[in-house]
Amino acid sequence: MSPTASLLAQRSSRMTASEIRELLKLLDRPGLISFAGGIPNPALFDMEAFQQAYARALGQAKGGRSSLQYSTSEGYLPLRQWIAEHMATKGVRCEPDNILITCGSQQGLDFVGKLLLDPGDTVVTAAPTYLGALQAFNAYEPRYDTLSGNGTANLLRTSAEVHGSRVKLIYLVPDFANPSGATLDLASRERALDIAGELGCLIVEDAAYTALRYDGEDLPPIAALDQKRRGSIEKSLTLYCGTFSKTLSPGLRVGWVCGPKPLLYRLTLAKQAADLHSSTINQVAMHEVALARFDDQVAAARTCYRERRDVMLASLERHAPDGMVWTRPEGGLFVWVTLPEGIDGRRLLERAVDEQNVAFVPGQAFFPDRSGANTLRLSFSLPDPQTIEEGIARLCTVIRSSLPTRR
Structure with missing residues (x-):
């Protein structure tokens, strides 16, 4: 030993x-x-686009050195503005202050677990579900239940209470899920919101693959449906985890969390404690490539x-x-x-x-x-x-x- x-x-x-x-x-x-x-x-x-983006970031007379400097924990403001506009096209109306830049959406999942989960709390998932989410949450010692096994709020609440637990979050990959490839239909998204409302828990919407649709029509994000119900992102029970890893580059490790400002503030504190902020120059380059090439x-x-x-x-x-x-x-x-x-x-x-x-x-x-x-x-x-x-x-x-x- x-x-x-x-x-x-x-x-x-x-x-x-x-x-x-x-x-x-x-x-x-x-x-x-x-x-x-x-x-x-x-x-x-797009190697050429990223090469040009990094060259411009370093070549700016005033801004070049700032790309190599410490930055704010929330993230590079122009990138957060682009993401807020991108979210609006999906029906999620938000401001840059509703966006936290993370080191890939994986880091966002870890921060969610750190913020919400006490030992023994219940996480509700699909079965099967994303292995990385299980790894992120496992460190905070939850128990798990599944929507397929206990598909109503009452059953989930009862199952948790039997174990001296409380349901804290529902984790879903609604579009082309890793690993199953399954997509939640509109009724299932609405039902998840019903359950979250009855339980008073959070939905974590992992949207890593949403942009990669090949057949059928786009479905609204759970976050958009939630905002429509509640009238404002500030009243939402959904945290939306997005990423550029599946569309532009995974190596730069740029993702984001979108949600109510009070939750984002707490997640930002977790970010400060973990790594202060995501790489400044990577955020600057990602913003330029997203603006021109997304x-x-x-x-x-x-x-x-x-x-x-x-x-x-x-x-x-x-x-x-x-x-x-x-x-x-x-x-x-x-x-x-x-x-x-x-x-x-x-x-x-x-x-x-x-x-x-x-x-x-x-x-x-x-x-x-x-x-x-x-x-x-x-x-x-x-x-x-x-x-x-x-x-x-x-x-x-x-x-x-x-x-x-x-x-």
């Missing part, structure tokens, strides 16, 4: 490595076809990912064995697969890598209760269409050979 082990807080035992981050280490394996990392395709990054970059991403999604779905139709089912997402980066009973995703991954040099993410990591052993997540963002076809064929070969024998 390490000599420092006895010094660790009890909550540290709830901090576990991301299975996805560990799988990304496989990407350097020769010949590996990876459907594991749900990361943007680097071919879409719509074009979103359009390019949609075209790229739509083709890859369609190829993956068609490949699954051709190669999947009987008993295997999958989602058909309207956007985002993921297809969620349910395997025939008796196949364990973790064991399947070992065989898939060893026998066919193909990788994916086993689904169990996305369930708070660690169920879902016979599920997996496939990402179509990185491989080209030909590689997707080959990889799905290889994967289905392993799945077919793993089917339980019938007697």
Whole structure:
């Protein structure tokens, strides 16, 4: 045992490595076809736009040095103004003071957990749900319940009370969710607001993939529906977590939280304690690129990912064995697969890598209760269409050979 082990807080035992981050280490394996990392395709990054943005940020006679200086915890004001205008196009009327710039939306989730969760408090999620959210919240020692299991306010309240708990927040990825690819319809969004109102809890709306719609019509954010009900963002029960990671660049780590000013003030205090502020020059560059290129970059991403999604779905139709089912997402980066009973995703991954040099993410990591052993997540963002076809064929070969024998 390490000599420092006895010094660790009890909550540290709830901090576990991301299975996805560990799988990304496989990407350097020769010949590996990876459907594991749900990361943007680097071919879409606008290198020239960012090079010019950084050059201008550093070359300004008066502002160049300020780009390398400490800044406000709330974030670069022109960027917050752009985000406020962007939110307005989605039906969320807000001011720059309703925006906090974070180091990716992941940091926003951590701050929400720090601000709201006492040990034993209840977090309500979908099942499966985003692994990064579970990691962010786990450090604050909550218990979990699911909308699918206890779908009414009374049942959720009763379930929490049995455990001496209170429901503090509902975490949702309403558009093309990671990992399932599912989208909440309008009635489900309204129902989530009903439940939050009855419980007096917060909704955390993770909008990481909202811009990446390939089919169907845009749906209003939960934050917009909430504001319409309550008349003002200051009365809202929704915190909206946005990011540039899936549209412009993940490496700059620029995201934001949008919500009522009193909550934003508390989140800003958490930001001050964590890192003072996000990188100044990254915010300046992101503002310039967003101002000039956001719509074009979103359009390019949609075209790229739509083709890859369609190829993956068609490949699954051709190669999947009987008993295997999958989602058909309207956007985002993921297809969620349910395997025939008796196949364990973790064991399947070992065989898939060893026998066919193909990788994916086993689904169990996305369930708070660690169920879902016979599920997996496939990402179509990185491989080209030909590689997707080959990889799905290889994967289905392993799945077919793993089917339980019938007697």
